[in-house]
Amino acid sequence: MNADLTAAIEQATGTTVVGSTAVGGGSTSTGRAVRLSDGQRLFAKHTPGALPGLFRSEAEGLAWLAEPGSVRVPAVIAVDDDWLVLEWIDEGPRTTATDEQLGRAIARMHRAGADAFGASWPGFAGSVPVPNEPLDGWPAFLAERRLIPIAHAASLPPEMLRRLDALIPRLTDLLGPTEPPSRLHGDLWAGNHMTDAEGRPVLIDCDAYGGHREVDIGMMLLFGGFGERVLAAYDEEFPLAPGWRERVELNQLLPLLVHCAMLGGSWFARTDRVLRSLA
Secondary structure (H helix, E strand, O other), X not given: OOHHHHHHHHHHHOOOEEEEEEEOOOOOOEEEEEEEOOOOEEEEEEOOOOOOOHHHXXXXXXXXXXXXXXXXXXXXXXXXXXXXXXXXXXXXXOOHHHHHHHHHHHHHHHHHOOOOEEOOOOEEEOOEEEOOOOEOOHHHHHHHHHHHHHHHHOOOOHHHHHHHHHHHHHHHHHOOXXXXXXXXXXXXXXXXXXXXXOOOEEEOOOOOEEEOHHHHHHHHHHXXXXXXXXXXXXXXXXXXXXXXXXXXXXXXXXXXXXXXXXXXXXXXXXXXXXXXXXX
């Protein structure tokens, strides 16, 4: 394991690192299970030459999501430009009971709210840098801080950019009832939630910021993996605005554009279908 990372863990914990083994770290990072001399385990993500601010942004977001106590997220142990060290969470079996807990936990996290649309830390959508400076109103923030910069980072074909440009002025009418900013996870697909050994839901790998909660809902439905009871429990805890199902495709445009930027042209066709459907 990287010597600087080892030293940082030992300084943060006051305990000696006695070993580590490779585990899954996500699409861009190397993950390691770190063993300490007192028997503790930690999880370390390491990406040499990571984008400046990427891990610090995740650390800030995790701490912010943890503040209301609505859902468990891993505690941050140490962070630097190239790595992030978190508490180790043992996994347990997922059941319909944990699905209900997950839906209610996400609802409470959203309802805890945010001070503004945006955040005080550097913004990332996946590994794509985006501005996080607050703006008044969700349509303006979604357009200027997310859709437009990510679309340009993705180098979309001119015809797709034209369709997006035509959509932007219509966002206020299309996005549904106005709501105050919610506390968003920001990358809420099925791979970013787990169940701990006590059966409690846990959220990981966030791109957190203040935004409209239907964006998190759209991401949850984009690839599946959330049981029907998750959304039912969410809606019981914090009812969604009328017409939210009709807005799901619009709210999936943001993560689709992120996939275009991160993974390239293989995602253009699916994203363009959504743009055409919204025309």
